[in-house]
Amino acid sequence: MNSLLRRQLRRHGLDEGALSEPVRELLRAVGEAYDQADDDRRLLERSLELTSQELMQRNRELRADVEARTRAEQALRERDAQTRAILAALPDVMLVVAPDRTVRELHVPGPSFLTEPAAALVGRPLPQVLPSEMLEALLPALERAAQVEGAQRLELGLSASGRRQRYEARLTVSAMGDIVVVIRDQTEWVQMAERLRVADRMASVGTLAAGVAHELNNPLAYVMGNLELLQQALLSPPGDDAELLAMIEEALQGARRMRGITQDLRTFSRPHAEAMEAVDPRAVMDSALRMAATEIRHRAGLCRDYEEVPAVFADPGKLGQVFLNLVVNAVQALPVGEAAQHEILVRTTTDAEGWAVVEVSDTGPGIPRHLAARIFEPFVTTKPRGEGTGLGLSICHNIVTSLGGRISMEPRLPHGTTFRVVLPPSGPAELRPSAPTGPEPASTRARARRVLVIDDDALVARTLRRMLKGPGEVVVTSNGREGLERLRADPRFDVVLCDLMMPELSGMDVYEAMEEERPELTERFIFMTGGAFTDRARAFLERVPNPRLDKPFNAKDLQRVVLERESGG
Numbered sequence: 001m002n003s004l005l006r007r008q009l010r011r012h013g014l015d016e017g018a019l020s021e022p023v024r025e026l027l028r029a030v031g032e033a034y035d036q037a038d039d040d041r042r043l044l045e046r047s048l049e050l051t052s053q054e055l056m057q058r059n060r061e062l063r064a065d066v067e068a069r070t071r072a073e074q075a076l077r078e079r080d081a082q083t084r085a086i087l088a089a090l091p092d093v094m095l096v097v098a099p100d101r102t103v104r105e106l107h108v109p110g111p112s113f114l115t116e117p118a119a120a121l122v123g124r125p126l127p128q129v130l131p132s133e134m135l136e137a138l139l140p141a142l143e144r145a146a147q148v149e150g151a152q153r154l155e156l157g158l159s160a161s162g163r164r165q166r167y168e169a170r171l172t173v174s175a176m177g178d179i180v181v182v183i184r185d186q187t188e189w190v191q192m193a194e195r196l197r198v199a200d201r202m203a204s205v206g207t208l209a210a211g212v213a214h215e216l217n218n219p220l221a222y223v224m225g226n227l228e229l230l231q232q233a234l235l236s237p238p239g240d241d242a243e244l245l246a247m248i249e250e251a252l253q254g255a256r257r258m259r260g261i262t263q264d265l266r267t268f269s270r271p272h273a274e275a276m277e278a279v280d281p282r283a284v285m286d287s288a289l290r291m292a293a294t295e296i297r298h299r300a301g302l303c304r305d306y307e308e309v310p311a312v313f314a315d316p317g318k319l320g321q322v323f324l325n326l327v328v329n330a331v332q333a334l335p336v337g338e339a340a341q342h343e344i345l346v347r348t349t350t351d352a353e354g355w356a357v358v359e360v361s362d363t364g365p366g367i368p369r370h371l372a373a374r375i376f377e378p379f380v381t382t383k384p385r386g387e388g389t390g391l392g393l394s395i396c397h398n399i400v401t402s403l404g405g406r407i408s409m410e411p412r413l414p415h416g417t418t419f420r421v422v423l424p425p426s427g428p429a430e431l432r433p434s435a436p437t438g439p440e441p442a443s444t445r446a447r448a449r450r451v452l453v454i455d456d457d458a459l460v461a462r463t464l465r466r467m468l469k470g471p472g473e474v475v476v477t478s479n480g481r482e483g484l485e486r487l488r489a490d491p492r493f494d495v496v497l498c499d500l501m502m503p504e505l506s507g508m509d510v511y512e513a514m515e516e517e518r519p520e521l522t523e524r525f526i527f528m529t530g531g532a533f534t535d536r537a538r539a540f541l542e543r544v545p546n547p548r549l550d551k552p553f554n555a556k557d558l559q560r561v562v563l564e565r566e567s568g569g
Contacts, residue, residue: 005031093183096174097142101126104178113158113165133158138169138181145171145179156183166190196395219254226251259552261290278311278426279319281356282348288323289346292331299334300342300362307349309356310425318399322407325392326360326419333364333417354425355405361418366411375409396421449566450492451475454483454510455499455528460551464497467555468562480505484513491521495565500529500537500548508540522546526565528553 005027009016016024087094087107093114096105102125108118113131121129130138134156141152156167166186173179226247233244289302296302312319327344334342345361367375376397400407405423412418449472455461461476468474475493477483480502487496487510498507507527514521527541530551541548547561 004034091185095126095129095181095183097126097179097181099177101142103129131158134167134169134183141169141171142179142181145173155186163187193398219257223251223254223258226254255552262552263287263550276313276315278313279316280311281309281319281323281358281423282306284316284320285323285346285348285358288320288327291324292327295331296327296344298336298339299331300339300344303343303345305345305347307347309348309350309358310354312356312403312405312423313426314403314423319403322396322399322421323358323360325396326421329392329419330360330362330364330417333362351422356423356425358421358423359418361412361416363412363416366415366417367409372409376407449473449494449562451495451497451562452483452486452493453477453497454480454502454507455497456480456502457499460499464558467558468497479503480507480510484510487514487521488517491518493521493524495562496521496525497562498525498527500527500541501531501534508537511540511544511546524565526561 006016009027016027019027088109091109092107093109093112094105094107095103098104103122106118106122106129108114113134114121114129126139126142127135137154137156141154145152150172152169152171154169154171156169158165158167164187168184168186170182170184171179230244230247230251233247289296289304327346330344334344342363343361344363345359347357347359347361349357349359351357376393397407400421400423403423405421407422408420410418410420451468451472451474453461453464453468453474453476455464455476456479458478461478465474465476472494475486477486481504483496483498484505487493498510500507507525511522511525511527514525522544523546525544525546526549527544527546528549528551529537529541547565549558549561
């Protein structure tokens with residue numbers, strides 16, 4: 001009997017044995033029902049207990065999942081914020097370009113070449129986002145992106161507000177098939193690199209300054225001496241005309257020699273790149289050797305071994321910087337006062353591919369093996385502290401590679417070093433024709449003409465008047481303002497011979513005033529310059545088509561240019 005029923009019977013004073021059989025049978029059935037109910041209850045309790053534990057476990061797991069997701073979302077937000085902060089700190093414009101060439105994402109750090117806010121450009125086709133000048137170079141790279149492994153790099157240019165901006169673009173393909181384009185403004189870097197090149201060039205020229213002064217002083221000594229003797233001879237009774245002619249010829253030779261030195265200096269001291277042209281590497285090398293002549297003379301014998309080489313397409317100043325650096329390095333590798341024991345060999349030849357090869361060799365101690373592999377890296381030098389910048393060979397490498405060439409170094413046995421520059425040919429048709437040097441036809445020389453001379457140096461102006469002496473009229477003015485007033489009052493001049501650099505009102509100012517007032521007169525200008533040493537002057541000479549005479553020049557060159565200007569040449 002169920003224990004609960006038994007307790008109930010005892011509670012009511014009933015004896016289980018005294019009950020009738022039917023009652024006992026009923027109580028047994030009820031007891032069994034109670035037992036079954038107890039079993040069901042216990043089973044249910046156990047089931048509920050297990051379910052509760054499972055729910056609690058599941059709840060714990062769910063809570064852990066939620067916490068992990070929350071942490072992941074927070075980390076994602078933090079990474080996104082960090083990425084945006086990094087992008088905001090970068091100076092680059094970044095685009096994500098979809099396969100259909102629409103801009104999926106766009107990051108602009110600040111003022112840029114874009115004409116609208118970034119948010120307004122997202123979703124637009126790429127041609128509506130980037131300037132057309134950039135697109136010309138960028139679109140072919142986008143087409144190649146899928147076929148190129150790794151990042152592509154290309155240079156872009158953009159003209160804006162009268163300035164030329166330089167950019168570098170890098171393209172990579174993302175895992176989603178989009179193309180990520182990063183565009184960085186390289187203008188300041190390019191300008192800094194140019195300033196470094198100029199600084200190194202000036203360091204080389206400065207190293208040779210004393211020698212250049214010596215090279216100028218020697219011819220200057222006999223020019224002045226002969227001129228003084230001529231002056232005395234003219235004040236004395238007539239003498240030997242042959243001796244006077246010899247003194248005049250020697251003075252002219254000295255003047256020509258000094259002019260050659262100043263022309264070499266002008267080549268190497270140009271602070272900015274000039275127009276590229278076809279040049280003879282041997283002529284550029286000779287200019288570098290003349291610059292270093294005094295230094296070479298005291299340290300080594302110079303040997304030239306020139307074979308025929310093709311012209312190369314280069315800026316003479318930059319190519320001259322390369323050659324001058326190599327020559328100066330060779331010179332500085334040798335001790336002073338032992339010229340008889342050492343040699344500098346300059347050799348030119350043409351290789352099997354038809355490229356120009358220029359070699360500079362010395363008999364110095366050579367380059368240490370541990371530096372040889374790094375010799376073209378910036379700030380790697382074999383010179384003592386305080387001698388040289390450590391940038392020369394690095395800049396040479398950059399210039400040569402920018403010309404499509406190669407530069408290398410190898411030991412020269414039994415001792416010394418050879419630097420080799422290999423440059424692609426420009427083609428013989430690209431060489432500039434030389435100016436005619438023969439005498440002018442008498443019929444054209446005799447033509448009457450009106451020439452206006454504008455020069456603030458009275459001695460130069462008087463000399464120009466003498467050089468132009470002949471039929472016609474030569475009017476001399478002593479400064480830019482006087483010249484401009486004369487042109488305004490009387491514009492009937494066939495030629496205006498104008499100095500470029502003058503105080504107060506320069507030749508550029510006179511020309512630009514005529515551009516506004518009498519533009520038909522501008523084609524009559526010929527500019528004279530002892531050196532365009534300002535940014536404005538260099539830009540001006542690049543802009544105007546007028547002929548230019550570099551001082552010092554001789555009478556034949558002056559008369560030729562004036563004649564060409566008169567005839568509209």
